[in-house]
Amino acid sequence: MAERSRALTFLLLGLFLGLAGSSPPPEPVECARGTSDCTVTNVYGSFPDRTICRAANATFPRTEKELVAAVAAAAASKRKVKVATRHSHSFTKLACPGGRDGTIISTERLNKTVSVDAAKGLMTVESGMVLKDLIQAAAAAGLALPHSPYWYGLTIGGLLATGAHGSSLRGKGSAVHEYVVGMRIVTPAPASQGFAVVRELSVGDPDLDAVKVSLGVLGVVSQVTLALQPMFKRSVTFEKRDDTDFASQAAMWGGLYEFGDMAWLPRQGKVIYRKDDRVPVSTKGNGLNDYLGFRSNPTLALITARATEEHLEEDGSDIARCLAARAPSVLFELQAYGFTNDGSFFTGWPVVGFQNRIQASGTCISSPEDGLLSSCTWDPRIRSPFFYNSGFSVALSKAPAFIAEMQKLRDLKPRAFCGLDAKLGVLLRYVRASSAYLGKSEDSIDFDVTYYRSYTEGEPRANSDVVDEIEQLALRKYGAVPHWGKNRNFVFDGVIAKYPKAAEFLKVKARYDPDGIFSSEWSDQVLGIKGSPNIVEKGCAIEGLCVCSKDSHCAPEKGYFCRPGTVFSEARVCLTRAAFGDESDDLLEEQ
Numbered sequence: 069m070a071e072r073s074r075a076l077t078f079l080l081l082g083l084f085l086g087l088a089g090s091s092p093p094p095e096p097v098e099c100a101r102g103t104s105d106c107t108v109t110n111v112y113g114s115f116p117d118r119t120i121c122r123a124a125n126a127t128f129p130r131t132e133k134e135l136v137a138a139v140a141a142a143a144a145s146k147r148k149v150k151v152a153t154r155h156s157h158s159f160t161k162l163a164c165p166g167g168r169d170g171t172i173i174s175t176e177r178l179n180k181t182v183s184v185d186a187a188k189g190l191m192t193v194e195s196g197m198v199l200k201d202l203i204q205a206a207a208a209a210g211l212a213l214p215h216s217p218y219w220y221g222l223t224i225g226g227l228l229a230t231g232a233h234g235s236s237l238r239g240k241g242s243a244v245h246e247y248v249v250g251m252r253i254v255t256p257a258p259a260s261q262g263f264a265v266v267r268e269l270s271v272g273d274p275d276l277d278a279v280k281v282s283l284g285v286l287g288v289v290s291q292v293t294l295a296l297q298p299m300f301k302r303s304v305t306f307e308k309r310d311d312t313d314f315a316s317q318a319a320m321w322g323g324l325y326e327f328g329d330m331a332w333l334p335r336q337g338k339v340i341y342r343k344d345d346r347v348p349v350s351t352k353g354n355g356l357n358d359y360l361g362f363r364s365n366p367t368l369a370l371i372t373a374r375a376t377e378e379h380l381e382e383d384g385s386d387i388a389r390c391l392a393a394r395a396p397s398v399l400f401e402l403q404a405y406g407f408t409n410d411g412s413f414f415t416g417w418p419v420v421g422f423q424n425r426i427q428a429s430g431t432c433i434s435s436p437e438d439g440l441l442s443s444c445t446w447d448p449r450i451r452s453p454f455f456y457n458s459g460f461s462v463a464l465s466k467a468p469a470f471i472a473e474m475q476k477l478r479d480l481k482p483r484a485f486c487g488l489d490a491k492l493g494v495l496l497r498y499v500r501a502s503s504a505y506l507g508k509s510e511d512s513i514d515f516d517v518t519y520y521r522s523y524t525e526g527e528p529r530a531n532s533d534v535v536d537e538i539e540q541l542a543l544r545k546y547g548a549v550p551h552w553g554k555n556r557n558f559v560f561d562g563v564i565a566k567y568p569k570a571a572e573f574l575k576v577k578a579r580y581d582p583d584g585i586f587s588s589e590w591s592d593q594v595l596g597i598k599g600s601p602n603i604v605e606k607g608c609a610i611e612g613l614c615v616c617s618k619d620s621h622c623a624p625e626k627g628y629f630c631r632p633g634t635v636f637s638e639a640r641v642c643l644t645r646a647a648f649g650d651e652s653d654d655l656l657e658e659q
């Protein structure tokens with residue numbers, strides 16, 4: 069056991085030390101003939117239901133005028149249409165046009181800065197601009213986007229469409245859409261208006277509350293104007309503590325630090341608290357966040373890491389998996405998560421640096437092509453670590469009780485949580501209530517987990533029941549809402565009923581796109597317009613396509629049966645017979 073663990077540690081070290089160079093992620097849109105006969109996928113190369121999304125053709129407008137022409141062409145022939153972005157990071161089929169003969173409009177070439185007004189703190193960019201470039205362009209004018217997702221490979225159009233955020237309860241909070249003060253969106257129009265029009269929205273226009281977070285169903289956002297702040301500095305310290313008072317800390321932490329977050333390592337019983345606050349620009353330090361998980365990795369190391377992971381998953385015991393689960397968090401801590409005090413070396417906390425160097429990272433997207441010697445961890449062109457990512461928000465007022473129940477489940481089944489520790493735990497981030505119709509209706513904590521996914525459809529995951537129980541607990545008992553850009557199918561079932569302003573959103577949709585050319589089967593299911601996002605079939609609960617209601621939804625032939633949850637008895641999860649009984653905790657023996 070110890071040997072295997074050492075081998076894994078060695079391997080992961082190789083992995084995270086990284087190499088120079090990288091291949092940028094593959095194109096999400098691929099066409100068999102020129103710009104016709106296309107497929108669109110996400111950056112992982114696979115949607116949760118593993119369908120291949122086809123479109124008749126794709127266009128790559130460079131200007132708003134070309135964009136208007138593209139929308140007009142689709143509207144004139146009432147053809148289905150969807151926007152794809154440079155990398156398409158959303159898990160679910162949001163970028164997939166309806167039917168099979170739809171059109172894809174890629175915003176890849178709509179990535180220019182339109183204008184910057186440093187004195188007013190306003191910046192207007194085209195919607196396909198990648199967050200990395202946006203942050204850089206703002207910084208060049210002395211401005212900072214106060215909050216953003218932690219990964220800068222997203223586009224402004226895509227991250228707004230899915231309500232993406234960082235972590236904060238201060239001011240307007242961490243969602244990027246809170247900083248939008250203007251948008252231009254191209255929507256279908258009657259023939260008399262040339263089949264497409266540009267609608268210009270600014271603060272005070274109620275439609276902005278629909279367009280800010282739109283799931284891409286209202287039209288194509290052409291430009292976005294953001295209210296930025298003068299560049300500032302932050303001071304970051306990570307501190308690992310026991311998780312005994314985690315529930316009560318979670319209620320307070322967002323009030324203590326402007327950019328505070330928490331990462332819970334359930335099996336280890338630890339929480340990594342992020343103390344992260346604004347400091348005067350005169351504070352010394354030129355720190356850099358080059359997060360380890362978002363760096364490029366040697367392809368060989370990724371393949372080996374995946375092979376080890378698959379071996380542990382399929383043939384390993386819980387004890388072996390739990391031993392292996394320690395390495396990533398140890399290695400990340402040893403390397404200060406990829407933070408340095410000066411861009412090269414880490415000498416100790418706090419790391420003080422300018423907002424643009426701390427707020428987000430993702431060096432694996434921007435290195436030059438190296439023939440796939442190295443790549444982002446999730447590159448689908450190699451047999452790399454393949455995973456699911458679930459994200460859901462629980463109202464701040466209910467979060468401590470939810471955390472306490474997760475801890476109770478952990479106490480009953482500690483070893484089943486090792487898979488989460490192995491992926492660096494549960495990330496907790498703060499998001500404020502929003503006026504956006506599809507934004508959060510209350511101040512919330514967003515919980516984010518990453519976990520193993522098999523390349524083989526229907527192959528059970530070890531201890532899948534704990535993630536499934538936690539998700540159902542959050543969604544059903546604590547009224548959680550899923551992140552629009554993450555998750556598996558079943559979490560979107562009925563979710564629209566949790567949005568008090570959903571009807572307002574649908575009214576704007578009916579006005580902007582009466583023929584629903586921007587709607588797909590998937591968006592209709594998610595928005596509760598038609599059908600259900602659940603796909604109820606053999607093995608569906610294994611893939612997160614349904615909540616099981618009978619054994620055949622799990623994998624009875626492999627020993628997985630549909631059973632009630634352990635702590636939340638209303639949950640229905642796939643369990644092995646071995647897991648029905650109690651589990652004794654021998655944490656100490658494992659050490």
Ligand SMILES: Cc1cc2nc3c(=O)[nH]c(=O)nc-3n(C[C@H](O)[C@H](O)[C@H](O)COP(=O)(O)OP(=O)(O)OC[C@H]3O[C@@H](n4cnc5c(N)ncnc54)[C@H](O)[C@@H]3O)c2cc1C
Nearest residue numbers: 156157158162217218219223225226229232233284289553
């Ligand atoms: C490694 C990684 C880290 C992440 N970190 C975070 C994080 O810290 N916080 C967070 O909240 N999320 C995070 N996410 C999730 C991410 O926010 C969403 O997946 C986001 O939607 C992806 O943006 P994208 O530009 O790739 O858009 P896509 O996934 O390509 O598009 C999303 C949707 O928006 C539509 N759309 C895109 N552009 C336009 C436009 N111009 N007009 C109209 N519709 C448009 C698309 O059609 C689609 O429906 C992360 C994802 C990954 C892979």
Ligand SMILES: *[C@@H]1O[C@H](CO)[C@@H](O)[C@H](O)[C@H]1NC(C)=O
Nearest residue numbers: 104124125127141145169171
């Ligand atoms: C896209 O494909 C459709 C259906 O095959 C066709 O009618 C349309 O003209 C094509 N558009 C472009 C721009 O190629």
Ligand SMILES: *[C@@H]1O[C@H](CO)[C@@H](O)[C@H](O)[C@H]1NC(C)=O
Nearest residue numbers: 176177179180181197198201
């Ligand atoms: C736009 O994308 C191209 C690559 O397609 C890139 O070279 C360029 O730097 C981007 N522009 C901006 C302003 O980020």
